[in-house]
Amino acid sequence: MTESTFIEFPNIVYSDTVSFPAPPNAELRASWNDGLIISSCSAQLSKFISDIHAPFDRKSQNEAVLDGDVAILDNSFELRRDARSFSDSIVALRSKIGYNKLIFAPGLMEPSNMALLAYCGIDLFDNSRVLYATAKGFVLLPSGTYKASDLGISQESLLERNMTEVSNELALVKYMIRTGRLRELVETRVNASAWAVASLRLLDLEYYSFQERYTPVTGSEFYCNSKSSLMRPDVRRFRERIIERWEPPKHKKILLMIPCSAKKPYYTSKSHRLFEEVLLSIPNSCAIQELIITSPLGTVPREFETFYPASQYDIPVTGNWDLEEIDMIQNLVMHAASFGFEKIVCNLGSESEFVQEVVDCIDTSDGNSATSPEALSKLREVLMEECQKVEKVPRSVDRIEMVRSMCRYQFGKEGGAMLDGASVVGKYPYLKIMRDGVQLGMLTPERGMISLTLEGAEVLSQLNLNVIEIGDFDLTGSLFSVGIVSADERIRPGDEVVIRRNGELAGTGVSLMSGSEMADSRRGEAVKVRHKIKKK
Numbered sequence: 001m002t003e004s005t006f007i008e009f010p011n012i013v014y015s016d017t018v019s020f021p022a023p024p025n026a027e028l029r030a031s032w033n034d035g036l037i038i039s040s041c042s043a044q045l046s047k048f049i050s051d052i053h054a055p056f057d058r059k060s061q062n063e064a065v066l067d068g069d070v071a072i073l074d075n076s077f078e079l080r081r082d083a084r085s086f087s088d089s090i091v092a093l094r095s096k097i098g099y100n101k102l103i104f105a106p107g108l109m110e111p112s113n114m115a116l117l118a119y120c121g122i123d124l125f126d127n128s129r130v131l132y133a134t135a136k137g138f139v140l141l142p143s144g145t146y147k148a149s150d151l152g153i154s155q156e157s158l159l160e161r162n163m164t165e166v167s168n169e170l171a172l173v174k175y176m177i178r179t180g181r182l183r184e185l186v187e188t189r190v191n192a193s194a195w196a197v198a199s200l201r202l203l204d205l206e207y208y209s210f211q212e213r214y215t216p217v218t219g220s221e222f223y224c225n226s227k228s229s230l231m232r233p234d235v236r237r238f239r240e241r242i243i244e245r246w247e248p249p250k251h252k253k254i255l256l257m258i259p260c261s262a263k264k265p266y267y268t269s270k271s272h273r274l275f276e277e278v279l280l281s282i283p284n285s286c287a288i289q290e291l292i293i294t295s296p297l298g299t300v301p302r303e304f305e306t307f308y309p310a311s312q313y314d315i316p317v318t319g320n321w322d323l324e325e326i327d328m329i330q331n332l333v334m335h336a337a338s339f340g341f342e343k344i345v346c347n348l349g350s351e352s353e354f355v356q357e358v359v360d361c362i363d364t365s366d367g368n369s370a371t372s373p374e375a376l377s378k379l380r381e382v383l384m385e386e387c388q389k390v391e392k393v394p395r396s397v398d399r400i401e402m403v404r405s406m407c408r409y410q411f412g413k414e415g416g417a418m419l420d421g422a423s424v425v426g427k428y429p430y431l432k433i434m435r436d437g438v439q440l441g442m443l444t445p446e447r448g449m450i451s452l453t454l455e456g457a458e459v460l461s462q463l464n465l466n467v468i469e470i471g472d473f474d475l476t477g478s479l480f481s482v483g484i485v486s487a488d489e490r491i492r493p494g495d496e497v498v499i500r501r502n503g504e505l506a507g508t509g510v511s512l513m514s515g516s517e518m519a520d521s522r523r524g525e526a527v528k529v530r531h532k533i534k535k536k
Contacts, residue, residue: 010124011028011170013124013126013127014127015030015126020131022495023167069180071097071104073090073106073122076106079108083195083196083199084198090103090121091203091207095210100522100523103122103123104122104161105127105501109166111165111168111169112193114166114170114189115189118376119182119186120203129161133145134158134159134162138428140166144192145192148161176482178188184223186200200228205231208231210231212234214517215233220312224283229315229382230324234309239328242335247405248289248336252288254288254341254343255341255440256288256289256389257333257345258347258370259349264310265311266310275290275347279383281380283391283392284388284390285387287387287393288521289335291336293355295325295329296325297309301405305406307406308449330358342386342390343386345361345386347379348363348365349369364379365378388394399424400423403443406443410449411460414463415463418460420436421436426442427446429443438453441456456508457499460501461498466490468497468515469486470500472502474534479499486519487526489519492511492515496511497510497527507528507532510527511526511527512525
């Protein structure tokens with residue numbers, strides 16, 4: 001609770017009885033009177049916040065969809081026995097009720113699974129599982145459930161200990177949500193139980209589309225420390241967009257594969273500065289398409305290095321690759337090679353071996369580190385020779401096509417039209433798209449993607465890309481979902497969007513919801529408006 005009149009979700013609904021009164025720090029409590037009533041524990045809050053009512057009947061064995069503010073995942077305690085039933089039920093319920101209602105899952109929550117429940121879209125938990133475990137003599141920790149006696153914890157202090165663990169974990173979950181790192185916490189916490197691991201795997205494997213729709217295209221730095229990171233929705237989306245949206249410019253005749261770096265974005269790292277020095281020493285280096293090989297993203301074309309998640313991820317580096325990583329990278333390397341490069345050069349060091357299994361390439365590292373003097377010298381020699389064999393390309397053309405590729409990735413293939421008749425000015429990574437002296441957009445490393453001006457938004461509007469239609473009113477600040485008539489379903493949180501009113505451009509900004517969520521929701525901030533046009 002950041003203000004006296006504000007309650008954050010997810011949150012805990014505490015049992016409030018004579019035997020088990022709600023704790024002093026509780027914000028919500030539950031009572032039953034012709035259905036569930038969730039009330040504020042604070043007199044100050046009660047002046048401003050109405051009770052949340054859930055008058056439901058049990059028409060379905062697994063769920064109850066309510067006319068009130070809350071949908072209850074019925075018999076949710078039983079779902080702890082079956083990960084598939086849990087994942088199926090929570091996705092089905094959210095799909096049915098949309099995002100205008102809260103989901104309450106009683107009997108499920110403990111510290112070790114709270115992050116997973118929140119990640120699945122559950123807004124409200126209760127403390128009944130905590131009370132039950134306490135009565136049975138178990139201490140609940142984020143790492144799992146243990147006998148209190150084995151840890152030297154007395155039964156008298158157990159309830160207070162368990163409630164403290166719950167409170168601390170809730171605070172951490174809220175923090176990770178605010179910083180965009182909830183998935184990272186989930187991957188750590190699920191190891192506490194086989195049920196949690198299975199639930200996350202099923203969500204990733206069978207409900208990727210459901211997750212991806214609501215996953216932002218921007219975010220903060222995060223760690224990829226487990227196998228589950230390979231299937232993060234934002235990571236998988238990046239790999240899929242490489243296949244669906246990336247196509248090297250026609251003048252790129254030589255494919256150069258190089259390793260990733262610990263420092264992000266890659267161009268800021270010492271190793272990639274060494275690679276850049278080699279390229280700058282070669283006439284016609286614009287004919288070279290750089291491709292960074294990495295896990296969990298697979299392959300990152302140089303022009304995408306500022307985009308999320310390529311500029312934010314961090315991984316433990318051991319030099320060892322498991323079979324899943326190798327298979328994923330080999331498939332993406334073969335996809336890149338399918339564009340018909342005249343020559344493929346590999347300067348990957350230890351990674352060269354499994355890449356050479358799927359493509360015919362010149363290995364310039366030859367068993368050495370990719371940044372060793374020997375490897376860099378041979379790399380320069382090979383590229384010098386190969387670049388002389390292909391048509392020379394002006395650097396101005398190369399910059400235009402590089403940014404065109406960025407626009408295709410960000411807005412879809414049609415987005416490349418942003419560069420038709422345009423020029424690119426500025427020093428990388430601060431690049432401006434200009435047409436007839438007018439700026440259409442700008443790449444900045446802070447956001448990592450193309451930010452639109454009104455003129456750039458007009459280009460996308462004509463292509464019907466990332467368009468939001470609003471009612472007949474003037475934009476005065478942020479755009480809320482209640483004012484949205486329709487929205488492009490391809491929009492994801494963090495996307496640059498075009499706002500239209502009566503079919504004409506009204507503004508541009510950054511989405512805070514997915515397109516489908518905007519169309520479904522009747523509350524909440526949908527777009528941070530950057531530029532706007534008043535009604536005529």
